[in-house]
Amino acid sequence: MSGPLQHYLKFFEEMGIDSIRLNLPASQHPQASRLAGKEGRGEGALGVKAGSASENVFSPPVLARAAGRAAHMREIRDDLGDCVRCKLHRHRTQIVFGAGAEHAELMFVGEAPGADEDAQGIPFVGRAGQLLTRIIESIGLKRDQVYIANIIKCRPPQNRNPEPDEIEKCSPFLLRQIALIQPRIICALGKFAAQTLLETTAPISQLRGRVFDKFGARVVPTFHPSYLLRNPAGKREVWEDMKTIRRMLDERP
Ligand code: SF4
Numbered sequence: 001m002s003g004p005l006q007h008y009l010k011f012f013e014e015m016g017i018d019s020i021r022l023n024l025p026a027s028q029h030p031q032a033s034r035l036a037g038k039e040g041r042g043e044g045a046l047g048v049k050a051g052s053a054s055e056n057v058f059s060p061p062v063l064a065r066a067a068g069r070a071a072h073m074r075e076i077r078d079d080l081g082d083c084v085r086c087k088l089h090r091h092r093t094q095i096v097f098g099a100g101a102e103h104a105e106l107m108f109v110g111e112a113p114g115a116d117e118d119a120q121g122i123p124f125v126g127r128a129g130q131l132l133t134r135i136i137e138s139i140g141l142k143r144d145q146v147y148i149a150n151i152i153k154c155r156p157p158q159n160r161n162p163e164p165d166e167i168e169k170c171s172p173f174l175l176r177q178i179a180l181i182q183p184r185i186i187c188a189l190g191k192f193a194a195q196t197l198l199e200t201t202a203p204i205s206q207l208r209g210r211v212f213d214k215f216g217a218r219v220v221p222t223f224h225p226s227y228l229l230r231n232p233a234g235k236r237e238v239w240e241d242m243k244t245i246r247r248m249l250d251e252r253p
Contacts, residue, residue, distance in 0.1 A: 069102035069180060076176050080153070086169040088154035094121045098149030098177055105249060107147045107183040107217075108132065109174065110224060111192040112162050118155035123148045128225035132189070135225065135238065139246040147181050149174055151196045167196055178215050185248055186217045187241070190224025208237065211244065220245055 077097050083089060096113040099122050108124075116126035124132045133143055152162045152170040178186065188194040191204040197219055198212055207221040222241040223234045 066103055072180050073102050073177070076173060076180065079176075080173050083153070083170075086152075086154075086166045088152065088156060088166055088170075091157045092154035093118045095153045096121055096123050096150065096155075097153055098147060098174075099123055100143065100147035101145055102147065102181055104145060104147040104181055105184045106141065106145075106187065106245065107149070107178065107181055107185070108136075108187045108189055109193045109197060110148070110150045110189040112150050112152045112159075113155040114159055114226075115155065123150055124225070127229060131225040131228060135242060138239070139242050139249075147177070147183065149177055151193055162192055167192075171196055175215075178217075183217050185245055186215065186219045187245060188219055188221040190227060193224075194219075194221035208241065211248075218248055220248075 080095065080097065083095060092113075096117045100107075110124060110132075113123065114126050114128070116129070117123055123129070132148070136143055136146060151174060152166050153173065154170075156162055156166070186197065188197050188207075194204055194207045195201060198207065198214060198221070200207070204221060204223065208223065210221070212219040212221075220241055222238050223231075228234050228238060
Protein backbone atom coordinates (compact mmCIF):
# COMPACT_ATOMS: atom_id res chain seq x y z
CA MET A 1 0.00 0.00 0.00
CA SER A 2 1.37 3.41 -0.89
CA GLY A 3 0.45 6.90 -2.00
CA PRO A 4 -2.71 8.77 -0.97
CA LEU A 5 -4.41 5.75 0.63
CA GLN A 6 -1.52 5.21 3.01
CA HIS A 7 -1.51 8.94 3.70
CA TYR A 8 -5.19 8.94 4.68
CA LEU A 9 -4.90 5.82 6.80
CA LYS A 10 -2.03 7.45 8.68
CA PHE A 11 -4.23 10.48 9.28
CA PHE A 12 -7.06 8.27 10.59
CA GLU A 13 -4.60 6.47 12.84
CA GLU A 14 -3.43 9.81 14.25
CA MET A 15 -7.03 10.68 15.03
CA GLY A 16 -7.59 7.39 16.82
CA ILE A 17 -10.06 6.13 14.21
CA ASP A 18 -10.41 2.35 14.17
CA SER A 19 -13.06 2.01 11.46
CA ILE A 20 -13.63 3.79 8.17
CA ARG A 21 -16.83 4.71 6.42
CA LEU A 22 -16.96 3.40 2.86
CA ASN A 23 -18.04 5.88 0.19
CA LEU A 24 -20.03 3.36 -1.80
CA PRO A 25 -21.84 4.09 -5.04
CA ALA A 26 -25.39 5.20 -4.19
CA SER A 27 -26.90 1.99 -5.53
CA GLN A 28 -24.80 -0.04 -3.06
CA HIS A 29 -25.09 2.28 -0.09
CA PRO A 30 -26.90 0.90 2.97
CA GLN A 31 -29.14 3.97 2.89
CA ALA A 32 -29.46 3.94 -0.87
CA SER A 33 -33.22 4.32 -0.92
CA ARG A 34 -33.03 7.45 1.24
CA LEU A 35 -30.01 8.89 -0.48
CA ALA A 36 -31.17 8.28 -4.02
CA GLY A 37 -33.78 11.00 -3.79
CA LYS A 38 -31.30 13.48 -2.28
CA GLU A 39 -28.40 13.03 -4.61
CA GLY A 40 -29.11 11.24 -7.83
CA ARG A 41 -25.46 11.43 -8.86
CA GLY A 42 -24.85 7.72 -8.46
CA GLU A 43 -21.57 8.38 -6.69
CA GLY A 44 -22.58 8.03 -3.07
CA ALA A 45 -22.14 11.73 -2.56
CA LEU A 46 -23.47 12.51 0.89
CA GLY A 47 -24.34 15.92 2.19
CA VAL A 48 -25.60 17.43 -1.05
CA LYS A 49 -28.87 19.29 -0.79
CA ALA A 50 -31.47 18.51 -3.41
CA GLY A 51 -35.19 18.58 -3.75
CA SER A 52 -37.92 15.99 -3.42
CA ALA A 53 -37.44 12.27 -3.88
CA SER A 54 -38.76 12.56 -7.42
CA GLU A 55 -35.96 14.94 -8.40
CA ASN A 56 -32.37 14.29 -9.23
CA VAL A 57 -29.56 16.77 -9.72
CA PHE A 58 -29.99 16.69 -13.49
CA SER A 59 -33.72 17.48 -13.39
CA PRO A 60 -34.68 20.92 -14.76
CA PRO A 61 -35.99 22.31 -11.42
CA VAL A 62 -32.82 21.31 -9.58
CA LEU A 63 -30.58 22.66 -12.34
CA ALA A 64 -32.55 25.91 -12.36
CA ARG A 65 -32.20 26.31 -8.59
CA ALA A 66 -28.46 25.58 -8.79
CA ALA A 67 -28.04 28.13 -11.59
CA GLY A 68 -30.04 30.67 -9.57
CA ARG A 69 -27.85 30.23 -6.52
CA ALA A 70 -24.67 30.49 -8.56
CA ALA A 71 -25.97 33.71 -10.11
CA HIS A 72 -26.82 35.14 -6.69
CA MET A 73 -23.37 34.21 -5.41
CA ARG A 74 -21.86 36.11 -8.35
CA GLU A 75 -24.01 39.10 -7.36
CA ILE A 76 -22.55 39.03 -3.85
CA ARG A 77 -19.06 38.84 -5.35
CA ASP A 78 -19.87 41.74 -7.66
CA ASP A 79 -21.15 43.79 -4.71
CA LEU A 80 -17.89 43.14 -2.89
CA GLY A 81 -16.03 44.34 -5.96
CA ASP A 82 -12.41 45.47 -5.62
CA CYS A 83 -13.16 46.08 -1.96
CA VAL A 84 -11.45 48.85 0.00
CA ARG A 85 -13.91 48.85 2.92
CA CYS A 86 -11.18 48.12 5.46
CA LYS A 87 -7.44 48.65 5.71
CA LEU A 88 -6.61 45.07 4.75
CA HIS A 89 -7.05 45.91 1.08
CA ARG A 90 -3.60 47.58 1.18
CA HIS A 91 -1.80 44.33 1.92
CA ARG A 92 -3.63 41.74 -0.13
CA THR A 93 -2.67 40.19 -3.44
CA GLN A 94 -6.27 39.24 -4.08
CA ILE A 95 -9.60 38.78 -2.33
CA VAL A 96 -10.34 35.23 -1.18
CA PHE A 97 -14.10 35.16 -1.58
CA GLY A 98 -15.00 31.53 -0.86
CA ALA A 99 -15.26 28.29 -2.80
CA GLY A 100 -17.45 25.25 -3.09
CA ALA A 101 -21.03 24.25 -3.68
CA GLU A 102 -23.63 26.99 -3.41
CA HIS A 103 -26.14 24.27 -2.42
CA ALA A 104 -23.91 22.67 0.24
CA GLU A 105 -25.48 21.28 3.38
CA LEU A 106 -22.20 21.75 5.21
CA MET A 107 -20.20 24.95 5.31
CA PHE A 108 -16.80 25.55 6.87
CA VAL A 109 -15.90 29.04 8.06
CA GLY A 110 -12.34 29.90 8.99
CA GLU A 111 -10.60 33.05 10.13
CA ALA A 112 -8.72 34.73 7.28
CA PRO A 113 -6.60 33.90 4.23
CA GLY A 114 -2.92 33.11 4.73
CA ALA A 115 -0.05 33.50 2.30
CA ASP A 116 -1.00 30.57 0.03
CA GLU A 117 -4.64 31.62 -0.09
CA ASP A 118 -3.67 35.23 -0.80
CA ALA A 119 -1.51 34.03 -3.70
CA GLN A 120 -4.08 31.66 -5.19
CA GLY A 121 -7.36 33.39 -4.29
CA ILE A 122 -8.79 30.13 -2.91
CA PRO A 123 -9.53 29.45 0.78
CA PHE A 124 -7.64 26.75 2.68
CA VAL A 125 -5.04 25.67 0.12
CA GLY A 126 -1.90 25.78 2.30
CA ARG A 127 -0.81 23.15 4.82
CA ALA A 128 -3.80 23.87 7.04
CA GLY A 129 -6.02 23.66 3.98
CA GLN A 130 -4.64 20.25 3.06
CA LEU A 131 -5.44 19.10 6.57
CA LEU A 132 -8.95 20.50 6.25
CA THR A 133 -9.36 18.57 3.01
CA ARG A 134 -8.44 15.34 4.82
CA ILE A 135 -10.85 16.20 7.65
CA ILE A 136 -13.64 16.71 5.10
CA GLU A 137 -12.80 13.42 3.40
CA SER A 138 -12.72 11.63 6.77
CA ILE A 139 -16.52 12.05 6.95
CA GLY A 140 -17.12 10.82 3.42
CA LEU A 141 -17.32 14.16 1.65
CA LYS A 142 -15.25 15.92 -1.00
CA ARG A 143 -14.21 19.55 -0.92
CA ASP A 144 -16.49 20.43 -3.82
CA GLN A 145 -19.50 19.14 -1.86
CA VAL A 146 -19.07 21.72 0.92
CA TYR A 147 -18.62 25.48 0.88
CA ILE A 148 -15.52 27.03 2.45
CA ALA A 149 -15.08 30.68 3.39
CA ASN A 150 -13.50 32.90 6.00
CA ILE A 151 -14.73 35.62 8.33
CA ILE A 152 -12.57 38.12 6.45
CA LYS A 153 -11.55 37.90 2.82
CA CYS A 154 -8.14 39.58 2.70
CA ARG A 155 -4.93 38.39 4.31
CA PRO A 156 -3.92 40.33 7.42
CA PRO A 157 -0.24 41.38 7.36
CA GLN A 158 2.05 38.74 8.91
CA ASN A 159 -1.09 36.65 9.46
CA ARG A 160 -1.99 38.71 12.51
CA ASN A 161 -5.41 38.28 14.08
CA PRO A 162 -8.31 40.08 12.40
CA GLU A 163 -9.26 43.32 14.12
CA PRO A 164 -12.82 44.22 15.15
CA ASP A 165 -13.26 46.95 12.51
CA GLU A 166 -12.12 44.52 9.78
CA ILE A 167 -14.56 41.86 10.94
CA GLU A 168 -17.32 44.42 11.11
CA LYS A 169 -16.73 45.57 7.52
CA CYS A 170 -16.20 42.15 5.97
CA SER A 171 -18.48 39.73 7.80
CA PRO A 172 -21.72 41.06 6.23
CA PHE A 173 -20.58 39.48 2.95
CA LEU A 174 -20.06 36.14 4.67
CA LEU A 175 -23.51 36.45 6.23
CA ARG A 176 -24.97 37.00 2.76
CA GLN A 177 -23.15 33.87 1.55
CA ILE A 178 -24.61 31.90 4.47
CA ALA A 179 -28.10 33.26 3.77
CA LEU A 180 -27.81 32.21 0.13
CA ILE A 181 -26.36 28.75 0.75
CA GLN A 182 -28.67 27.99 3.72
CA PRO A 183 -26.41 25.21 5.01
CA ARG A 184 -27.85 22.79 7.53
CA ILE A 185 -24.54 22.78 9.39
CA ILE A 186 -21.82 25.38 9.77
CA CYS A 187 -18.49 24.23 11.15
CA ALA A 188 -16.71 27.23 12.70
CA LEU A 189 -12.96 26.70 12.51
CA GLY A 190 -11.20 28.28 15.46
CA LYS A 191 -11.76 31.09 17.90
CA PHE A 192 -12.43 34.00 15.53
CA ALA A 193 -14.91 32.14 13.36
CA ALA A 194 -16.76 30.72 16.36
CA GLN A 195 -16.84 33.99 18.29
CA THR A 196 -17.90 36.03 15.26
CA LEU A 197 -20.62 33.64 14.11
CA LEU A 198 -21.96 33.09 17.62
CA GLU A 199 -21.52 36.72 18.71
CA THR A 200 -19.71 35.75 21.88
CA THR A 201 -16.36 36.33 23.53
CA ALA A 202 -16.27 32.84 25.06
CA PRO A 203 -13.02 30.97 24.37
CA ILE A 204 -12.99 28.18 21.80
CA SER A 205 -12.24 25.73 24.62
CA GLN A 206 -15.72 26.48 26.01
CA LEU A 207 -17.47 26.57 22.64
CA ARG A 208 -16.13 23.37 21.07
CA GLY A 209 -17.95 20.20 21.92
CA ARG A 210 -21.28 22.03 21.80
CA VAL A 211 -23.79 22.61 19.00
CA PHE A 212 -25.51 25.98 18.60
CA ASP A 213 -28.55 27.08 16.60
CA LYS A 214 -27.87 30.14 14.44
CA PHE A 215 -28.75 31.28 10.89
CA GLY A 216 -31.32 28.45 10.71
CA ALA A 217 -28.37 26.04 10.92
CA ARG A 218 -26.55 23.98 13.52
CA VAL A 219 -23.22 25.65 14.28
CA VAL A 220 -20.41 23.33 15.38
CA PRO A 221 -17.27 25.08 16.64
CA THR A 222 -14.03 23.14 16.43
CA PHE A 223 -10.31 23.81 16.39
CA HIS A 224 -8.73 25.52 13.40
CA PRO A 225 -6.54 23.23 11.22
CA SER A 226 -3.61 25.60 11.81
CA TYR A 227 -3.94 24.91 15.53
CA LEU A 228 -3.93 21.18 14.79
CA LEU A 229 -0.66 21.52 12.89
CA ARG A 230 0.89 22.97 16.05
CA ASN A 231 -1.04 20.74 18.46
CA PRO A 232 -1.70 17.35 16.82
CA ALA A 233 -3.27 16.03 20.03
CA GLY A 234 -6.29 18.22 19.24
CA LYS A 235 -7.16 15.98 16.27
CA ARG A 236 -8.96 13.59 18.61
CA GLU A 237 -11.40 16.32 19.65
CA VAL A 238 -11.84 17.49 16.07
CA TRP A 239 -12.65 13.94 15.06
CA GLU A 240 -15.37 13.87 17.74
CA ASP A 241 -16.78 17.08 16.25
CA MET A 242 -16.64 15.58 12.75
CA LYS A 243 -18.54 12.52 13.93
CA THR A 244 -21.19 14.87 15.35
CA ILE A 245 -21.41 16.60 11.98
CA ARG A 246 -21.62 13.28 10.13
CA ARG A 247 -24.46 12.15 12.42
CA MET A 248 -26.38 15.38 11.82
CA LEU A 249 -25.89 15.10 8.06
CA ASP A 250 -27.30 11.58 8.19
CA GLU A 251 -30.42 12.78 10.01
CA ARG A 252 -33.38 13.56 7.81
CA PRO A 253 -33.77 17.38 7.67
S1 SF4 B 1 -11.09 42.19 4.37
FE1 SF4 B 1 -13.13 42.32 3.50
S2 SF4 B 1 -13.84 44.41 3.99
FE2 SF4 B 1 -11.61 44.38 4.21
S3 SF4 B 1 -10.84 45.04 2.19
FE3 SF4 B 1 -10.89 42.78 2.21
S4 SF4 B 1 -12.87 42.25 1.29
FE4 SF4 B 1 -12.98 44.41 1.92
